[in-house]
Amino acid sequence: MAAAAPADLAEFHAELRAVARALLSASPPSWDRITEVGWTGLEVEEALGGADATFAETAVVLQEMGRAAASVPYLAVAGLGVGALALLEPGPDRDDLLRATATGDALTVVALDAETTDGTPFRLDAEFRLHGTAAFVLDASRADRLLVPALDPTATPVIATVAAAPARSRPPAPDQGESPAADADTRPDSSRPLASTRSGSREAPDGASGWIGPRVPMSARNGSREAVEGAPETDTPRVSARGGSWEADCRCLSASAQGGSSVVAEVDSRAGSVAIADRAVLDATRTFGSVVADGVAVPADAVWRFRSDPGVALRRLHDRAAVAVACDSLGLSEAMLDATVAYAGTREQFGRRIGSFQAVKHACADMLVQARVARELVAAAAQAVAVGDPDAGTAAAMAKSFACAAAVEVAGKAMQLHGGMGYTWESGVHLHLKRASLNRSLFGAPARHRARIAARYRDGAP
Amino acid sequence: MVVMDLSLGPDAARLRGELRRLVAEHVPAGFLGAFTDDPADLETAQKFCRLLAERGLLCPAWPREYGGWDASVWEQTVVREEMWAAHEPRGAQYMGVNWVGPTIMRHGTAAQRARHLPPIAHGEVVWCQGFSEPDAGSDLAALRTAARPDGDGWRITGQKVWTSYAVMAQWCFLLARTSRGGRRQDGLTVLLVPMDAPGVEVRPIRSLLGPHHLNEVFLDDVRVGADAVLGEAGGGWGVVQEVLSFERVGIARYARCERLLQAAPPVLGGAWDDLPADLRGRWARMLAHCRRARLLAYRVIALQAEGRVRPQDAAAYRIAVTRLDQESAEVLMEIAALDPGGGEESRLFRRRVEEHWRYSHASTVASGSTDVQRILLARALLAAR
Known part of the structure; x- marks a missing residue:
């Protein structure tokens, strides 16, 4: 991040990175802690309870989320939710939600379809009824407030805000309870003998349910959201548990292997509904939901307008999403490089550390080059988004296409160099590989972003 | 220079057709191998092996005396292709057919051939391969599992890892050190070890391959007879090189x-x-x-x-x-x-x-x-x- 930043900012980023790494090394990372330390409010103005920083700082935390393969909704909330709210015209309602999102009182998710790179599948008809389907929305099933980008009757992009009252309790992250992947043993630590981890705890980590309680009025909330009334039903089928482990299928590298999905939240009105259904994905550290709006009536005061050119604003939101995912992939590339170097420095075969073999050295050097190039592209893109550079889209496309493809290659090499250890559930390498594979297709596969770059230069300067 | 007929000729085409028909009839459409969480998948594979065996399709290229019908290696190749394409409905038994059987044919005594080959040919036995150890992966000759002489037999102590199918296997094709000194490759011996012998313990390893594939195998003073040795004592390295060529x-x-x-x-x-x-x-x-x-x-x-x-x-x-x-x-x-x-x-x-x-x-x-x-x-x- 430091490349284009003054020295004091670089120092601040290094400090933020160190704090984030320490906090996220807790197993599992606690969403309450993350909101307490203010990372969801980094970009929010001070008057609304934020830190008045920029996307460049959010990007630092996003990278650490990828490094830790953290199963928390940071990208959805800080990457997209806050980003969308900041693009909207200020007003009492928007300000309240931004403040609540910053403090962690609201889990605000943007219904941006992860299979798209532009536009929105939602529209408001002449009677302000909302129609449309987004097949894959990051952390939709964890949301208590949905921001739905939609075209109004004049085809102008707006944000329709919808309270996502859960019909039942939210499912835990897919891997939790199903395997040790989400507990203390997720991080790659391949030097650990298998036998010592096998008896490890399989319990769902605490904190997992802390931020997935039912929606209650903001005023009723204080402290842990686990303690609120109206406890969730406990018989929710874990639709994604099995799919997340062995048999997830791979639409957007995802979709339930069982072919079905259960509705976890529904907003009804006389005219229709917004339904959020859980979608299983290959990457067990993430949750997705489909969002289906079926003519639900949206009150006029729940339709919020962008503060500047709405088309540009929507474009910037997509670019932000792409860069946020690129940050995640960069972090996990660096984690895989570090884990591999550590392993190659301890694992011995033929009486030598395997890191002394040329084949292993070359592979590690290749990984380093990939990660370093990705870091420069991501830093440039994060900076472009932070300052609202009109050509941020180009930087975003370059970062997204390179960093996300590189992460798959780096994680793949890490798996190879870890030998049999690499594909054990315990090593965690597979978690990073699956997350990297998912990231690659989120908000536009590399080919889509390369096509955007080609179009950009065909059309000349913006 | 041989011009290769990729279809492998009309006999192969008939065989392919028959195998595809059997798969369609006896393997459920959603079958993704024998090692899923659903025990029915393992049962499907075990039944399918017996079915193939009854029709002479499990190891057609084996000699008649061992349960085959002297078919060509190309017919055996067709079986391999059709089975793997269909997510291997033979489950773990492909290993017995591919390399355990052929290696026992080449190196086994008459008694070992008579004992081990018919169950493989009849689709009744699962073998696993005890080669890798925690500190002997790529460097296989570094293995430490040791068999020491005990009367006319051996006692084996050590640990194997990444052992596919050990949890369901009846026999292990085990490589152990029987003497020290000289080259590391010398002094290794292949032992055919029953998995139900006292002192054998199997622990599954959860992995990307699913919950029922890889295992650790612990051997604690496992006693086997003299007839467990395949080939020469001390000649295991040569046998294993052959095995790996077949396996690969x-x-x-x-x-x-x-x-x-x-x-x-x-x-x-x-x-x-x-x-x-x-x-x-x-x-x-x-x-x-x-x-x-x-x-x-x-x-x-x-x-x-x-x-x-x-x-x-x-x-x-x-x-x-x-x-x-x-x-x-x-x-x-x-x-x-x-x-x-x-x-x-x-x-x-x-x-x-x-x-x-x-x-x-x-x-x-x-x-x-x-x-x-x-x-x-x-x-x-x-x-x-």
């Missing part, structure tokens, strides 16, 4: 890649033409890769049939086919991600692709990592200069 061409990985690649256009239907041009280009390149890997496999099988196969021949094929496995898995994942289909056919395709993707990641490590295969090749190449 034993799975027709290209056949599943090809089956899945060919399935993609019909599954996507109209959406096929909407795929990015570069993705369809990569798909076509993968099909050509399948053909190349198949030709390399046929070359190794022909050499093997003549008893002239060298480790570097198997290594070249192994590198090509495992690379194909991973690259085709990536291409297929990208195609599946763009498949808009919500129907049963699409769902099944995505599950098969996802399973292929997971397995492909182990292929460049299992049975000798790609890095080791490269060294084998390079050593042979440079020694010839």
Whole structure:
């Protein structure tokens, strides 16, 4: 991040990175802690309870989320939710939600379809009824407030805000309870003998349910959201548990292997509904939901307008999403490089550390080059988004296409160099590989972003 | 120069047809191998092996005296291809057919052949391979599991790891150290160990391959008789080199890649033409890769049939086919991600692709990592200069 930043900012980023790494090394990372330390409010103005920083700082935390393969909704909330709210015209309602999102009182998710790179599948008809389907929305099933980008009757992009009252309790992250992947043993630590981890705890980590309680009025909330009334039903089928482990299928590298999905939240009105259904994905550290709006009536005061050119604003939101995912992939590339170097420095075969073999050295050097190039592209893109550079889209496309493809290659090499250890559930390498594979297709596969770059230069300067 | 008939002739075509019919009739459409969480899948595989055996299709190329019908290696190749393409409905038993049986035929005593070959040919026994250890992976000769003489037999103590199918196996093809001194490769011996012997303990390892595939095997003072030794005591390294050459061409990985690649256009239907041009280009390149890997496999099988196969021949094929496995898995994942289909056919395709993707990641490590295969090749190449 430091490349284009003054020295004091670089120092601040290094400090933020160190704090984030320490906090996220807790197993599992606690969403309450993350909101307490203010990372969801980094970009929010001070008057609304934020830190008045920029996307460049959010990007630092996003990278650490990828490094830790953290199963928390940071990208959805800080990457997209806050980003969308900041693009909207200020007003009492928007300000309240931004403040609540910053403090962690609201889990605000943007219904941006992860299979798209532009536009929105939602529209408001002449009677302000909302129609449309987004097949894959990051952390939709964890949301208590949905921001739905939609075209109004004049085809102008707006944000329709919808309270996502859960019909039942939210499912835990897919891997939790199903395997040790989400507990203390997720991080790659391949030097650990298998036998010592096998008896490890399989319990769902605490904190997992802390931020997935039912929606209650903001005023009723204080402290842990686990303690609120109206406890969730406990018989929710874990639709994604099995799919997340062995048999997830791979639409957007995802979709339930069982072919079905259960509705976890529904907003009804006389005219229709917004339904959020859980979608299983290959990457067990993430949750997705489909969002289906079926003519639900949206009150006029729940339709919020962008503060500047709405088309540009929507474009910037997509670019932000792409860069946020690129940050995640960069972090996990660096984690895989570090884990591999550590392993190659301890694992011995033929009486030598395997890191002394040329084949292993070359592979590690290749990984380093990939990660370093990705870091420069991501830093440039994060900076472009932070300052609202009109050509941020180009930087975003370059970062997204390179960093996300590189992460798959780096994680793949890490798996190879870890030998049999690499594909054990315990090593965690597979978690990073699956997350990297998912990231690659989120908000536009590399080919889509390369096509955007080609179009950009065909059309000349913006 | 031999011109290769890729179809392997009319007999092979008939055999292919028969195998496909049997799979269609006896293996459920959603079958993704025997090692899933559903015990019915293992049962399907065990039944299917017996069915193949009854029809002489489990090990057709074996001699009649051991339960085969003296068919050619090409017919055996057809069986391998059709089975792997159908997600291996023989479950773990392919190992018995591919290399355990053939190795016992070559090195076993008459009593060992009589004892071990018929159950393999009848589809009644699962074998596992006890080679790798925690500190002996690529460096297999570093293994420490030791068998010490005990009267006329042996007592074995040690630990094996990454042992596929050990949890369901009745027998283990075990490599252990029986003497020290001299080269590390000397003093190793193959022992045929019953998995129900006292002192054998199996612990599953959860992995990307699923919950019922890899295992650790602990051997604590396991007593076996003199008849457990396969070949010469101290001659295990030579036997294992042969085994690995058989093993490295034993799975027709290209056949599943090809089956899945060919399935993609019909599954996507109209959406096929909407795929990015570069993705369809990569798909076509993968099909050509399948053909190349198949030709390399046929070359190794022909050499093997003549008893002239060298480790570097198997290594070249192994590198090509495992690379194909991973690259085709990536291409297929990208195609599946763009498949808009919500129907049963699409769902099944995505599950098969996802399973292929997971397995492909182990292929460049299992049975000798790609890095080791490269060294084998390079050593042979440079020694010839």
